[in-house]
Amino acid sequence: MGKTKKKVILAIEYVFLCFVSFLCAFPFLWMIIGATNTSSDVMRNKMTFGSALWNNLQTLLQPEKGFVTGLSNTIITTVVTTLLSLLVCSLAGYSFTMYRSQKREKLFNILLLTMMIPFSSIMVPLYRMFAQMNKIPVLKLVGLNTLGAMILPSVSTAFLIFFFRQNAKSFSKELAEAARIDGLGEWAIFFKIFFPVMRSTFATGAIVSFMNSWNNYLWPLLVAQSPQVRTLPMVLSALGQSYTADYGALMTAIVIATLPSALVYFLMQKEFVAGMTGAVK
């Protein structure tokens, strides 16, 4: 290939990649600018920073907007789901690798099948199941219109089990063996040795779980009928759909809702991309 041709190709690549990068980043700039402007300025497509951020925040703090309730519900469901999910799925994944048996391999393969089942195909029976729970004394606590109903179905996912099972393969079995000889129990081996050694795997798993429950929309939409249990995506949706939508406040709300994942992305980019794309060591 000639030198000039190479240079021309490189130039085309720069132009193209800059253009694509701009398109990808622009909506972020747009929402940050929007968050500092009034609703009418956003509608007039004002492209410079304004001074309405404080006002927008105050609008969002009004109880009838439901933003504070939504934010706290989302934080609670996300934290609980992520912690439970990490515990349950890492134990299972660890077991599938560390205590291999043919019967458990079969179970694993069956569990893996659920990755092919679209949520929309099970949402109807699932909804009916939680509606039934409302009629039973103890289960009522996790029935429709509770945060528990949003958490329970998303705790155990085939993806995370698979993820931990694959990553556990890089964990040294000799280490577990040695600990066993030293008299450590199986739970202690898991918590005191596997967990600290596999910190980055747990971090990646936590990111996956966090992103899923922070952004979950369809299932909470079905389950949360009363305003007290609405989550952030539903609140954003309501802010955007209303006929008297305050676009400045909406953009502020969106920026706040995007902030946690943006922080994780910029602080732990490697783990974030690995988690999102399901990369397995």
Place this chain on the structure above:
Amino acid sequence: MREKSKIAKGPLEKKLNRTGWMFVSGASALIIVFTFYPVVDALRLAFMSGKGNQLSFAGMGNFQRMLQDETLKKAFFNTFLYLIIQVPIMLILGLIIASMLQNKDLRFKGLFRTAIFLPCITSSVAYALVLKTIFANEGLFNTLLTKCGLISEPILWLNDAFWSKMLIIIVITWRWTGYNAMFYIAGLQNIEPSIYEAADLDGAGSLQKMRYITAPLLRPVILFTSITSTIGTLQLFDEVKNITNGGPANATITISGYIYNVCFSYVSEFGYASAIALVVVIIIAILSALQMRVGDKE
């Protein structure tokens, strides 16, 4: 551990086996209750009809009704339109971006990668609403096009049957192209550079290299991304709900959106909704099998 299990089981092995079952029990129980049981229940419901909880056996009634349901036909048409147009555009675009980022002489690769993956940090509702304001009738994009002299009348992105479909396609492409590009970037890094060097010596052009080296070696990755994108598109809901709410006049409604409407917007018809969902599962299974067939040939 593996060798040991072949020998007669001692007390330690038995204990470890018990622990093994204990450790998998929580996760398995949750999946059985919240995924497997609903799947079986959905199969049962698909053959029932009625309103709310007043359900009775209907045989093939739901499936006969589906054949006459005009809105459902629209939902299927739209979903497949998104599938056929959006998925190839997105995957090819992702492939182009990934192979450009392979160029040894290119600088700022990290910066480009960071920017291109950026859309993946947004939630479906958040980005849908942001892009909705940009594509509003008097919005930024129309203003820009008018100023450049490309259009004289604003494009009705939210109110026109054709343009609203295009908007859905644009929006999903924005969100998922970088995501798919990441798979290709990882896949390309596993290809030996010496193969390309040899091709260079043989005088192969960049298109030929794409056709005869990159595409075949990336086949498993391309297969994976096309299956996941297909499943994702068939489940499309959040974006359409928040941008057009299925409108205008069901012009953008998706299958998931219609299932939602059948259950939760009008009278709850759980049986009919489950029958539609069953058809979607069958379609996903067929399409995945088909894609694997095509991807595995040669």
